[in-house]
Amino acid sequence: MQNEPSALKKFAPDVFEYLTTIPKGKVTTYGQIARDLFLSTPRLVGKILHQNPDSSQFPCHRVVFSDGRLAPGYAFGGAKVQEQKLRAEGVIFKKNKVDLSKCLF
DNA sequence: ATTAAGGCATGAA
DNA sequence: GTTCATGCCTTAA
Numbered sequence: 001m002q003n004e005p006s007a008l009k010k011f012a013p014d015v016f017e018y019l020t021t022i023p024k025g026k027v028t029t030y031g032q033i034a035r036d037l038f039l040s041t042p043r044l045v046g047k048i049l050h051q052n053p054d055s056s057q058f059p060c061h062r063v064v065f066s067d068g069r070l071a072p073g074y075a076f077g078g079a080k081v082q083e084q085k086l087r088a089e090g091v092i093f094k095k096n097k098v099d100l101s102k103c104l105f
Numbered sequence: 106a107t108t109a110a111g112g113c114a115t116g117a118a
Numbered sequence: 119g120t121t122c123a124t125g126c127c128t129t130a131a
Contacts, residue, residue, distance in 0.1 A: 006118065030124055041116040046123035066125060069109090073123035095108055 008047055011037050015048045019058045025090030026105040027098055029066045042066075050075065061085045068097040 014037050022028055030042035039045060049060045055076040064070055070079040083093060092099040 008118075034124090039117095042124045043115085043122055044117065047118085048123095050123060060123085063123080065123095071123040075123080097108070 007039070008044055008051075011039060011044065012048045012051055015045055016052070016058050019060065019062065022059060022062050022105050025103065027062045027064050027086065027091055027100065027103045028105045029064060029100070031066050032105070033063070046071065046073075062089075062091075064098050064100075066100075068094070068100045070096075070098070 015033055018028075018033050018036065030045040033039070033045045034042040037045075045063070049058075049063060050073070052058050052060045055061065061074065061076070061082040070082050072079065074082045076082075083096075086098065086103075087093055091103045
């Protein structure tokens, strides 16, 4: 029978759209997106980001931990590349962590 | 006080 | 029952 689409697939377009709403020089957290999209667990957001068809299309590198730490599984070059991208966009970095106090969307 | 690193707990697939 | 692109807590420097 027709099984309902998983919440992951169901919310995937919403998450990608949310990424496009993030202004340049800003970042967001998994939990932030999860709450905004009614996702029960922020882990789903991470899984959805992993479905990202194109890193240039959706700024998945603008999504970080609530602590400001970068995700360990960035599939487009690595966390260090992510940091460089964020810095290039105008995101302020505090040592190895993102300054969510200034760049959190 | 602040930054860094690691571990435990939560929820969904 | 297991796996996780998380979150929060604790300890270290």
